[in-house]
Amino acid sequence: MTAAGKTQPPGEDALGADGHNPFRAAMRRSRAPEPATLVIFGATGDLARRKLLPAVFGLWQDGLLGSAFNIVGVGRQEMTDEGFGDFVLEALRSSKETDAPQPGALEKFRELLYYEHGDFGGDEVYSLVQKELDRAQDAHGGRKNALFYLSTPPSLFEPISAGLGRLGLADESEGWRRLVIEKPFGRDLGSARELNAAIHRVWDESQVYRIDHYLGKETVQNLMAIRFGNAIFEPLWNRAMIDHVQITAAEDLGLEGRAGYYEEAGVIRDMLQNHLLQLFALTAMEPPVAFDAGAIRDEKVKVLRAVRPIPQGRVAEVAAFGQYGPGTLYGEAVPGYREEPGVREGSPTPTHVAVRLEVDNWRWQGVPFFLRTGKRLPKKVTEIAVVFKRPPLGMFPGGTERNVLAFRIQPDEGVSLKFSSKSPGQEMVLREVVMDFRYDAFGAQLESPYSRLLLDAMLGDATLFPREDEVDCAWQLVSGLLERAEDTPPQEFPNYPAGTWGPEAADRLIGPDRRWRRL
Numbered sequence: 123m124t125a126a127g128k129t130q131p132p133g134e135d136a137l138g139a140d141g142h143n144p145f146r147a148a149m150r151r152s153r154a155p156e157p158a159t160l161v162i163f164g165a166t167g168d169l170a171r172r173k174l175l176p177a178v179f180g181l182w183q184d185g186l187l188g189s190a191f192n193i194v195g196v197g198r199q200e201m202t203d204e205g206f207g208d209f210v211l212e213a214l215r216s217s218k219e220t221d222a223p224q225p226g227a228l229e230k231f232r233e234l235l236y237y238e239h240g241d242f243g244g245d246e247v248y249s250l251v252q253k254e255l256d257r258a259q260d261a262h263g264g265r266k267n268a269l270f271y272l273s274t275p276p277s278l279f280e281p282i283s284a285g286l287g288r289l290g291l292a293d294e295s296e297g298w299r300r301l302v303i304e305k306p307f308g309r310d311l312g313s314a315r316e317l318n319a320a321i322h323r324v325w326d327e328s329q330v331y332r333i334d335h336y337l338g339k340e341t342v343q344n345l346m347a348i349r350f351g352n353a354i355f356e357p358l359w360n361r362a363m364i365d366h367v368q369i370t371a372a373e374d375l376g377l378e379g380r381a382g383y384y385e386e387a388g389v390i391r392d393m394l395q396n397h398l399l400q401l402f403a404l405t406a407m408e409p410p411v412a413f414d415a416g417a418i419r420d421e422k423v424k425v426l427r428a429v430r431p432i433p434q435g436r437v438a439e440v441a442a443f444g445q446y447g448p449g450t451l452y453g454e455a456v457p458g459y460r461e462e463p464g465v466r467e468g469s470p471t472p473t474h475v476a477v478r479l480e481v482d483n484w485r486w487q488g489v490p491f492f493l494r495t496g497k498r499l500p501k502k503v504t505e506i507a508v509v510f511k512r513p514p515l516g517m518f519p520g521g522t523e524r525n526v527l528a529f530r531i532q533p534d535e536g537v538s539l540k541f542s543s544k545s546p547g548q549e550m551v552l553r554e555v556v557m558d559f560r561y562d563a564f565g566a567q568l569e570s571p572y573s574r575l576l577l578d579a580m581l582g583d584a585t586l587f588p589r590e591d592e593v594d595c596a597w598q599l600v601s602g603l604l605e606r607a608e609d610t611p612p613q614e615f616p617n618y619p620a621g622t623w624g625p626e627a628a629d630r631l632i633g634p635d636r637r638w639r640r641l
């Protein structure tokens with residue numbers, strides 16, 4: 123491993139003075155997609171403004187979207203193409219995620235933008251989209267390829283999919299057609315199955331791309347690179363060497379004005395069912411036979427199926443729920459969850475969950491995986507920590523600590539290994555030290571997960587998108603937790619002050635011989 127800042131891939135620079143990222147473009151230029159139209163349903167929404175449009179702009183500016191590309195925004199508000207152009211440029215200027223534009227780039231990007239509006243339950247809006255695809259073909263030549271991105275409230279996923287189907291827009295005879303679906307994919311096992319069935323009445327599974335933006339994070343992909351690109355880790359990756367694994371996704375943010383959504387979702391649907399179970403699956407899965415969508419998704423499903431089920435009766439033994447009360451964060455007083463605008467009085471919605479997963483397969487028998495995530499914790503940090511067994515014999519003073527291999531997903535992306543070393547002096551006294559690899563050693567700006575995933579979908583690469591059966595398994599795993607959380611007596615919450623690491627019950631869950639890492 124190298125120290126921070128020491129490794130520079132040969133011939134690669136960091137961001138140029140003009141904000142262009144030659145390293146990123148050089149890495150990916152061999153993968154230009156065919157001419158295509160990106161159709162964003164819900165193009166005026168928060169996600170489109172803050173994340174999607176900046177991601178598309180970054181890809182386009184880096185020359186990664188091919189020579190012929192355009193965007194059709196679709197919404198319910200009436201707007202001209204010109205008005206949509208103004209909206210998009212304003213979104214790009216105000217989003218923190220937008221790459222620095224090269225001179226004239228924003229005006230050129232504006233020329234790619236079109237807009238249609240209508241009622242997503244009727245037919246007219248889809249025939250307007252059809253005309254946009256015809257117009258793009260006249261301009262681009264070639265086939266009528268289209269990526270439909272559903273960035274709307276989840277209640278519209280099914281009507282839009284059906285509307286596209288009625289007008290024949292899922293038919294691939296004139297070009298490829300793909301459907302990207304935002305999260306949440308359903309609100310429980312039953313609704314996810316219904317949504318899958320409705321989608322499959324129109325689309326083949328190979329056309330469907332369910333987004334989980336954690337899979338687009340560079341450091342999540344690095345987990346696979348480190349596991350399967352090195353000889354030293356895999357022999358240790360099992361019950362013989364590993365004591366337990368901790369997966370933490372801590373957020374310092376509270377609701378950020380999303381009470382309407384969060385009151386319905388809660389932390390189990392918002393983070394555990396998708397992002398955390400995906401991190402778990404990538405950590406625990408068997409090596410895939412190939413680095414492709416089918417092989418990786420097969421392995422993820424296998425390990426999700428191997429997790430011991432958590433029916434309601436086991437929940438108290440393996441999980442702890444929390445909700446934040448008023449507290450202090452970064453020296454400022456912050457309100458409790460129930461005091462946030464839009465939250466019901468006495469709301470029982472959990473904002474923190476910790477859970478112990480047991481994996482009933484040969485590799486992991488007896489190795490618990492502890493997952494925790496919550497809002498209004500002391501800091502934003504996502505980490506996967508593989509905690510090894512203690513040495514069998516304490517030969518030296520202080521020499522019985524567990525080694526830890528930690529993948530820092532965000533921020534300060536990197537990987538560290540904690541081990542014991544002799545401390546200087548006459549005595550054989552050991553101290554814990556850390557060897558640290560920082561991702562910024564590569565000198566490249568990390569790509570936004572949405573850029574990565576959008577480009578993959580344009581290229582037809584579904585490796586980083588959860589498949590139908592993965593989503594189903596994940597819902598099965600959390601069903602008991604959801605049922606139990608819904609029955610939480612309101613007087614049990616709040617049970618952790620904002621700005622602390624969650625409820626005491628989460629500490630009891632991992633203890634007494636183990637404790638959560640101090641991050």
Ligand SMILES: NC(=O)C1=CN([C@@H]2O[C@H](COP(=O)(O)OP(=O)(O)OC[C@H]3O[C@@H](n4cnc5c(N)ncnc54)[C@H](OP(=O)(O)O)[C@@H]3O)[C@@H](O)[C@H]2O)C=CC1
Pocket residue numbers: 163164165166167168169170197198199242272273274275276278304305306
């Ligand atoms: N925002 C975020 O950070 C994240 C969002 N997501 C998911 O992305 C999707 C979009 O989220 P977000 O952008 O926040 O949502 P918004 O509520 O901001 O808006 C989404 C879009 O859908 C349109 N819309 C809303 N209701 C209707 C309706 N009844 N008929 C037609 N159009 C409608 C909105 O139009 P109008 O502008 O007119 O209101 C807007 O264009 C959701 O599924 C969400 O769960 C996932 C992860 C993070």
Ligand SMILES: O=C1O[C@H](COP(=O)(O)O)[C@@H](O)[C@H](O)[C@H]1O
Pocket residue numbers: 373375392393504
């Ligand atoms: O999907 C979601 O993720 C974010 C956290 O994402 P991150 O990339 O910032 O770690 C979370 O805040 C949000 O509630 C959830 O819907």
